[in-house]
Amino acid sequence: MNETLNFDFCDMTIYDHYVIVVIKEGIIVSTEHNNTLIKVTETYFSNKPFVYISHRIHSYSVNPEVYSKTAQIKNLIGLVVVSNNYQAKINAQIERMFFKKPFEIFSKMDDAFAWADEIIAAQ
Incomplete structure (x- = not known):
């Protein structure tokens, strides 16, 4: 499976065991945005494990409250941030403290x- 969904705040590409999300420039990811992402993952990954991959191409912010709710998704087994931007990586290190999975x-x-495939295979 490989399906792309477009929203006003992000683009999502759904694969069999992971979702790649590209948040748009300048967005502040709120709990409302997160609720949309959660609904999509419930639809496409109902009861199978998956990994959330955040491809950080653009500059944006994340409300830390988002991570505690996201971590409650039972079949979400990991989160990956991919970026070449130093500041985005520093931000991700801080965000990691709010996510308990x-x-x-990278x-x-x-x-x-590779990391996503590895933890999916370990399930």
């Missing part, structure tokens, strides 16, 4: 896919 930061999508 596996959370990795510069390359291939590394994110």
